[in-house]
Amino acid sequence: MEKKYWSALALAAVCLLSSCGKKNTSTATQTEQSAQVNAECPTFNADSAYQFTADQCDFGPRTPNSEAHKACGNYIAEKFAAYGATITDQYADLKGYDGTVLKSRNIIASVNPDAEKRVLICAHWDSRPWCDNDPDSANWKKPVLAANDGASGVAVMLEMARMLQQQPLSQIGVDFICFDAEDWGIPQWAETAEDHSQSWCLGSQHWSQNPHKEGYKAMYGILLDMVGGQGATFSQEAYSQEYAPGVVNNVWNTAEALGYGNYFLKRLSGYIVDDHVPVNQIAGIPCIDIVPYFTDGPSSFGPTWHTAKDDMEHIDKNVLKAVGQTVLQVLYNENRNNENH
Numbered sequence: 001m002e003k004k005y006w007s008a009l010a011l012a013a014v015c016l017l018s019s020c021g022k023k024n025t026s027t028a029t030q031t032e033q034s035a036q037v038n039a040e041c042p043t044f045n046a047d048s049a050y051q052f053t054a055d056q057c058d059f060g061p062r063t064p065n066s067e068a069h070k071a072c073g074n075y076i077a078e079k080f081a082a083y084g085a086t087i088t089d090q091y092a093d094l095k096g097y098d099g100t101v102l103k104s105r106n107i108i109a110s111v112n113p114d115a116e117k118r119v120l121i122c123a124h125w126d127s128r129p130w131c132d133n134d135p136d137s138a139n140w141k142k143p144v145l146a147a148n149d150g151a152s153g154v155a156v157m158l159e160m161a162r163m164l165q166q167q168p169l170s171q172i173g174v175d176f177i178c179f180d181a182e183d184w185g186i187p188q189w190a191e192t193a194e195d196h197s198q199s200w201c202l203g204s205q206h207w208s209q210n211p212h213k214e215g216y217k218a219m220y221g222i223l224l225d226m227v228g229g230q231g232a233t234f235s236q237e238a239y240s241q242e243y244a245p246g247v248v249n250n251v252w253n254t255a256e257a258l259g260y261g262n263y264f265l266k267r268l269s270g271y272i273v274d275d276h277v278p279v280n281q282i283a284g285i286p287c288i289d290i291v292p293y294f295t296d297g298p299s300s301f302g303p304t305w306h307t308a309k310d311d312m313e314h315i316d317k318n319v320l321k322a323v324g325q326t327v328l329q330v331l332y333n334e335n336r337n338n339e340n341h
Contacts (some may be wrong), residue, residue: 042328044160044324056125084161106203118219123157125180126203147310148229150182153226171335179203222290238270244287254329
């Protein structure tokens with residue numbers, strides 16, 4: 001994705017000019033009321049999520065068209081199925097910025113598939129083919145292992161699915177979507193004058209135009225991107241505030257109620273092109289992005305972003321726990337709220 005923050009002030013003007021989209025005010029009101037601690041929520045196991053992250057990395061970089069990519073996709077689908085989810089594979093040939101045909105696979109794992117009211121939880125599972133932000137230029141054309149930037153989000157979803165099997169939701173369904181071909185965006189070293197802003201998030205663009213179920217809708221969505229990195233904290237991303245302010249408030253207030261306010265900071269960051277953008281703009285589902293924001297260092301996304309050091313040595317179980325427990329709590333709160341209506 002084009003993980004590049006713009007200043008909130010500058011992009012506010014852009015959004016006003018381009019009609020960035022309508023806020024779902026009814027969803028905002030409903031979700032803000034649900035920020036609470038629900039004792040029915042199970043305990044998120046960070047050790048388990050850490051192992052799911054390592055399991056994906058054991059395949060090597062999961063770059064599209066590679067054997068590691070194919071094998072890891074099977075692993076992810078089989079794990080979700082083992083936890084009782086209904087699996088839908090969405091295969092597509094997508095074209096990269098350089099014309100490469102990417103054999104893409106979006107993996108949809110549906111929990112309680114017959115429930116009318118649904119929440120979408122998503123992450124990307126592919127690895128970036130290039131460490132183009134590495135301080136060592138010798139690494140620029142090597143693939144990223146992607147422990148944080150890919151595997152961590154899927155790992156959190158797998159652990160949530162495991163918990164949902166043990167303690168099922170009665171009133172709502174959950175669709176875990178693993179988007180593919182998110183990180184094939186044009187590398188920094190590429191020489192081109194063309195506009196390749198759409199070269200990121202190819203899998204989510206495809207799904208948003210062609211959802212796995214005709215007429216699919218969810219009450220809202222939550223994107224998990226780089227949710228296990230050392231030193232990570234999460235600010236309120238600007239597209240998320242633009243399209244789904246109530247969902248943002250719900251998640252951040254829930255984190256605070258759980259004691260994770262030191263990870264979920266109530267401050268605004270800039271706009272970021274990520275998988276939640278097509279979900280909002282094309283699919284019309286209010287969706288937020290839980291993504292780290294570093295105020296110092298070589299990148300706003302942390303020192304390992306798109307580098308050879310995005311490995312298991314730089315994964316923090318405490319970050320996995322803060323994100324996983326918060327989002328799991330949001331789901332159980334939503335389920336209880338729907339029991340009362």
